[in-house]
Amino acid sequence: MSQGLLSDAFLISLIAGAVAAGIPLLLAGLGEQVSEKAGVLNIGIEGMMLFGAYAGFATAFGTGSLWLGFLAGAAGGLVLALLMALFCVRLGLNQIVIGIALTLGADGITALLHHVQFSRTYPRLPRVETLDIPGLSEIPILGPSLFARHPMVYVALFSVLVLTWLFRKTHVGLNLQAAGDKPDALDAAGISVVSTRTWSVLFTGVMAGLGGAYMAMIGAGIFVPFMTGGAGFIAIVLAMLARGRPLWVLIGAFLFGASLSLTTALQVGGVNVPTDVVQMLPFLMVMIVLVLFARRASLPAALGLPYVRGQR
Amino acid sequence: MTQAAMSQEERHHPVASAWRRWAVAVAAALLPIVLALGVGALILLALGADPGAFYYHIVKRGLLSWIGLQDTITRCAPLLLLGASLIVAFRAGLWNLGIDGQFLLAAVISAALAPVLVTVLPVWLVLPLVMVVAMAVGALWSLLPALLKAYHGVNEIVTTLMMSFLGISAANVLIKLPFDDPTTTVPQTATLATDDRLPRLFGSTINVGVAVGLAVILFIHWLMTRTAFGLRLRLVGANPRAAVHVGLPLGALMVAVFALSAGLAGLAGAVEILGVWGNVRADWNPAYGLMIIPLVFLARFNGIAVIGFVFFFAVLSIGGETASRKAGLPNYFILVLVALMLIFLALTEWLGQRRQMAARD
Amino acid sequence: MTMASRPPEHATGAAEPIVVLRDITKRFPGVVANDRVSLDIHPAEVHALLGENGAGKSTLISILSGMQRPDAGTVEIRGRTMRIASPRTALDLGIGTVYQHPTLVPTLSVLENLMLGASWRAPMNRAATRARLDEIAALLGIALPEDAPLGSLSLGQQQLVEIVKALWRGEKVLILDEATSMLTPQGVEDLGRVIERLRDAGIAVLFITHKLHEAVRFGDRVSVLRQGRKVGSLSPEALGRLAPQEAIDHIVDLMFGGTADRTGAERSRAHRARAPGERMVIEVDGLRPAGDPDAAGEAGVSFAVHEGEIFGIAGVDGNGQKQLAEALAGQRGTEAGRIVLDGAAIEGLSVRQRQHAGLRYVTDDRLGEGTVSAFPVGLNLLLKRIGDAPFWRHGIIRNAEVERHARALIAEHDVRVPGPGTPLGHLSGGNVQKALLARELDDQPMAVIYNKPTYGLDLNNIHRARRAICERADEGVATILISTDLDEILELADRIGVMLDGRMVGIVANDGDAARRVGELMIGVGARA
Amino acid sequence: TGAQAQEIDKIAVLVPEQGTDYGWNQQGVDAARAVGAAMGVEVLAAEGLGYGDVRPTLRELAAEGADLMIAHASGYNTAAPEIAAETGVAVAIVDNPGAAAPGLVGDYTVSGHQGAYLAGMLAAQLSRTGTLGIVVSGEPPSWNSQSAGFAMGARSVNADVKLLYAVIGPAAYADAAGGKRVTESVIAAGADIVFGQGDGSTFGMLQAVETVPATDGGKVLFIDVIGDKSEIDKGHLLSSVVWNLVPVYGAMVEDLKGGTFGTVNYAIQLADDSVQLLRTAHISDEVWAGLMDARAGIVAGEIEVPAIWEATDVRAMMSSVEAAE
Ligand SMILES: Nc1ncnc2c1ncn2[C@@H]1O[C@H](COP(=O)(O)OP(=O)(O)OP(=O)(O)O)[C@@H](O)[C@H]1O
């Protein structure tokens, strides 16, 4: 029996591990990208993910249905996004303050709920059924690791295409860009900046909630407090680095996932490197890319600024 | 009394109007707290705890008992310095989101240096020396983001966050490898003896760090609001193109801002280690950034207001732990309470702005 | 074309007004921008809305276009009282607006900017948009780079896009707030023709300008605001009875009361105290500004300015004037060439060093780089002197000095502002420009580059500013005056250089024949001098 | 200060997380409560204190009249002796014997490396694939010594056993998703028994074990540490290196009463059953008997199980896959 570092099973598990770690980042990163495009810096995304993780897990555990879990995860993210939209878009409160407040609040509430509900039983979900894509899933190594996953993985990948299309080919894309770059122009053109930003924040909430739900239900099969562990902040960075292109979020998310798998691969292979060093790799890579190519910032001009009509 | 009558009266009684302004200010400060406590009380009731007792314990422990108050004040020190750090950066329009990494690296270097230096130099020299080195370490860690921003326009949110993650990992590597104290099995640096730490004030458990923090934040407030240098930095923040137009060296100023801001974050690390901890353990990361950033925004980058918010937060964190323990609740509830306070504080500020807008004529 | 030549039905104003503003009041902190203003806007009529800087014109139209809500008063559309809650409502009512400040998205292409505003569910129809754009462009006699990002266009071209956009949506009412400020005389003519056609098709046009000859030329009816109040109007009948110059005189009286400055009719240059001296102050040789690849020609720009001379630089906006000015000021690098100031090469110096050497640049981008909107007016007036005595001592600000300085300049330059502490962004467009000029004129440099110094100013202020420029020149300041307004250049300059495609295509003396020769050079006819 | 006999009516225990984790925190809190109940002493439990500064809490508990404060986290072992010196209240700390001071500071060493040795023997005997996994959430000393003990025990049964060692992250105690991901990879690399150490992340490891088959298609079994997760087991729990802190805490209180506190180092060990191997239905009588023999050998000192605290030393003990192939 072929075993160890070069066995198919191990390679498959590494790639699948990268996917498992990358999908929440991808979903949340895509969501963040939309609201950043529209000019809202959503720092609350970490909280939205955590809320989605809790809601998704609790529902999936209660009902036995992952799909209901995803629905609840999306709703969980949406609830926080509604608050964010109300406070930051409608009322124009400071996005940083509210974003951090939502994250702290979600940290606290989910931990409390977990304490009350699950801290004596630590329920775990059963094995996840995968959807094997005929044909593709038969490719050696890549097939089983990429094309025999839970359907949510394909939904996430598909949403990259949808967003690309939306940004390039629709009025929604134009509106988002205008809302972020020059909101007064959008307003003057007769489109409500507040509505556009509200929708984009709500979308972020849904995507972050789905990402969190994926992390809890499929990534871990369990909910534990603070389990997102900063993934939301990585998603923010990915969205900024991607400079408005969904495909770049995809690439970034999987590079992050892959570097985690790399850590495991090195260790299982008996290569003696401290985890701290390996953990630096993705961040180091980003810095090197930025130093080498010194890519100018192209964040939306009005990012983080509330829009109040007629104010100057 | 109607609005008109009131303003009529104001014109004739300046004293009354001063009183009224005071009343409004006090109400504006208290309202969010009352609202947050109210909503928090509902959650406490839902959790089966007694809100009255809970809040009583927060205040009693965090503010009214002398041991508690000393701890509250001690906890303010690093937060004040980090607040000063952020005031510089934010007023200059630069998002230094890397203070956690700068803080931690400087803390580790301080912890590694101080126990060694005290064996060769007098303590009164070692402490300031280490603080200076810590500032340099913090500043150095911001150099790359600063240069990339100043001369290549690379977005500093991304670079400072990246450097922060890198700094946290690098700090751990330093602790586990070169600076590991061989006499303990736990990976941590050697410990600075309690007698060699920052002197304590008037026989209390409060160390000089908080005085340093207060002095620095007041100085920074003065620097940013009253000096030409501060105005130049604010100009960079408010309109960088105008800064170029009026002939300011934009790049150099940005690097200076980063150096100052990150240097103060480094100083916070040194003060925390030299004043309280004495050493750094692997994987230690208080992540003060997440807490201090909203406070600095709520204070609208005003140093004096930051002092108030920091103190308030310290009371909550010291008193909250006791209150949770006595109520048999997980400490997590304090997170919820802090979140509620932030939201209501932001809301009241918004209401205040609207009042100002409405009161125009 | 005279008033009398208009079709009589338009001169009568018989039609019911389509829009009636009634007793509109709007306050801002420290200012009453509109004080019970009433205005009728009739279909098939061009209504010129005039007034000094800060009179409240932009505020009034922003209420009509849904950007501001009035504190009191009503808006009636075809006799029905309407609440115009948002720009969307206004657009749905067929009210299209060109705002004084740019309202286009710099990162979107021209075409995309024009598509902005459709329902988000609607499919994106580039072809139809393109066709419609071509149609309107043909009407205006212009060509626009449809797929270029808007931010890459010159300000003049951007203004054309704004106009196209307003024409697109303003099926009933078209509002133009200083829409001609960046256009060439020819462009103004073309726009005027389009306006007339629209008017004849029954559209109501509300037209704001500081160029009174445009107002009487295109306007059928005139209303004048002063310090927030409507102080007078001329009905079509009244207007029809007056010759253009009489009408202008009448309007000037209304606008400024007794304080009107009538010296503008003569040419200021004739009143210059001294002729330019012999000493060369600025010599520019083969200068090629960095940046836009096609902005500068191969050979670069060369010219020289004498002590006390005003050297005008004419040309259609976007022909490299801005790049040249920025390269001279040190804000933009150079690829080749020399700049000599008072005998010393300065091309290697920083902006600051050039300022110290005695060179000043008065930017045309008053909000983008000239001022800081969030800062109080008082600080904006000292932006180029931060740290200098007596306003700072040992680097510490002395607020009393700053305030005294601000009050003096505000009074001297008649900046309409509640006080030195008001954020500059709250000022009207013209008053921002006044503050900017006040700051720049409050110094004694050796050489100054003015870029569109009177853009957005009212008549009185234009005269004041031009006189100040002449006075400085008389004191010996070598002056470079960049303007798209040929009249201004002809009025002030001793010699005129013309820029086209980043090159200086000719330099002519400002004598009797200058207007014709400059005009030819601007459109690419005529030899290099 | 010399040791003095003392009345004890109140003790405090401080733990970084909630005491409901079937692990480190729960063992600490439960043991303190058990000692309190047995000795008629009041117990103040401060849970979920995190890894920040506990000096304020220690001062407060001292002020509330605690006579002994058990700072049950290695991260507290600098702060607690300082507060003991400041307040004069005795403290117990973990993993820092050098700081012990008679009457004031007592150190206890919690490492189940002896038990982990038995667990390693058990795993090596039951493994079908000959490959064992060790997954840890981080690398604190007590994790390290148990990983090493496990490796030594496994090798004692089968010198050729392959040991796959993986750390989830530098401080990934709560990273359940990471726990699952890493455990899945370890299983895919051939492990059919996983020795897992972590707090919240342990549940991710369990999830992986429960949902992924071994490379031979069979069931993967899990060996836990510190607590007893039988209650929440779904049939994959093979064993656990269970700690019992009651003897240690009890001895500390007794010594404090008797005036000898801080003069000895307290430790958990097989000998007094403060370290035990959990027996589940997966373990046959025969195997169990073998393990009990080994236990006796360890207790008697015939089998030596050294405590290895350093992460680098632990890593050096693990298999390199290339070398094995
Ligand atoms: N948003 C605002 N906030 C505060 N003050 C304002 C605001 N908008 C306008 N004002 C003030 O209202 C007054 C009228 O301004 P407005 O822009 O309507 O003048 P204007 O007639 O268009 O002048 P200009 O010819 O200079 O454009 C000015 O004093 C201006 O400072």
Ligand SMILES: Nc1ncnc2c1ncn2[C@@H]1O[C@H](COP(=O)(O)OP(=O)(O)OP(=O)(O)O)[C@@H](O)[C@H]1O
């Ligand atoms: N369901 C939606 N999904 C995505 N974006 C939306 C949605 N609804 C509105 N938006 C965004 O918000 C903007 C403004 O929304 P608003 O509610 O003002 O318009 P609407 O009445 O829904 O749109 P319309 O009348 O054009 O169909 C839209 O142009 C679009 O950018």
Ligand SMILES: [Mg+2]
């Ligand atoms: Mg105006």
Ligand SMILES: [Mg+2]
């Ligand atoms: Mg007692």
